[in-house]
Every structure is written in structure tokens, then in C-alpha cells.
Amino acid sequence: MTRFTGGCLCGRIRFIAEGEADFPHTCSCSQCQRHSGGLTLCWVEFDKAAVSWVGEGRAPALYRSSSASSRAFCATCGSSLGAVDDGPTVALLLGCFDDPQAPGLRPVAHAFEGSRPAWWKVDAGG
Template identity: 85%
Template sequence: MTMFTGGCLCGRIRFVAEGEPDFPHTCSCCQCQRHSGGLTLCWVEFAKAAVSWVGEDGVPALYRSSPVSSRAFCVTCGSSLGAIDDGPTVALLLGCFDDKGAPGLRPASHSFEDSRPAWWKVDACG
């Protein structure tokens, strides 16, 4: 079984995600922009049951960002880690992975292109 590891800037929040990632994509929606301060985020989703929080601080802190999801972050260093949905999905930010170039993590699509400035070009599929 494939295993991916990662964590926050200070290392107090760590994760292990097992199995095949789902829906690796970039997103430029307004919520992602506010969440990160960046124009685009890179996401990859896993089944909630496939993600274990293994760092000394355990599960990340959550901020309720929509009726169906909460943004996950480290209270010590402030790093954004992703989003934990009410449903069966955890979406992790690609920048948090130890091996960002691992097979299966490369974004294959771009969501909310119309929310990015016209000069910001993302070639997620090329």
C-alpha cells in the first residue's frame, strides 16, 4: 500500500495518508485565497479513514469555513494543513507533504480559474 507523510512547519502536527490519493488539483477560489494568502492552492484528497494524525500535537485545530468543511491548521506555527470535511474526505495541501513529487500527487485539473487574476496562469495539466 502506498504511504504519504507530511506535516506542518514546526513538525508538531504530522500525518500519514495511506492508499491512492484522489482528485489532485489546484484551486483559485476566493475561500482558498483567503485561507492561504496565495492565489492558488494545490490539494489532494484521501478517504478520512486513510489519514492518521501522528505528530505530538495529534489532530490539527479546526476553523469552520463552510457548512460542510473545516480548515485544519497548527496552533503552534499557524501552518495550514488542509480541510477536513464532514463527509468521508480529508483534503491535504500538497505543500505539507514530505515528498511533493510523489506519483499521484501532481494536480490534474484546476478549479475556479475565473477567481484568479487574469495575469495568473496555472498549467496544472501540462
């Protein structure tokens, strides 16, 4: 079984995600932009049951960002970690992974391309 690890900037919040990564993608929606301060975020989804919050801080703090999801962050250092949906999904930010280049994490799609500036191009190739 594939095992991914990662955490926040200060290391207080750590996670282990086991199993197949689902729908690695980039997103330029306005919520992702406000959440991160960046123009695009890179996400990968896992079943909630496959993600364990470990480390001193345990589970991240949550901010209710929509009717179906909450943004996850470290209450100590403020690092964004992802989103915890009301449904069975946790979406983690690729920048939080110990090895963001691990097989299975490379984005395969880009959501909300129309929300990114015209000069911001995503190269889906090699």
C-alpha cells in the same frame, strides 16, 4: 499500499495518508485565497479513514469555513494543512507533504479558474 507523509512547519502536527490519492487539483476560489494568502492552493483528497494524525500535536486545530467543511491548521505555528470535510474526505495541501513530487500527487484539474487574476496562468503540461 502507497504511503504519504507530511506535516506543518514546526513539525508538531504530522500526518500519514495511506492508499490512493484522489483528485489532486489546484484551486483559486476566494476561500482558498483567504485561507492561505496565496492565489492558488494545491490539494489532494483522501478518505478520512486513510489519514492518521501523528506527532506531538496529534490532530490539527479546525476552523469552520463552510457548512460542509473545516480548515485544518497547526495551533502552534499556524501552518495550513488542509480541510476536514463533514463527509468522508480529508483534503491535504500538497505543500505539507514530505515529497510533494511523489507519483499520484500532481494536480490534474484547476478549480475556480475565474477567481484567479488574468495574469495567473497554470501550465497543465509537462
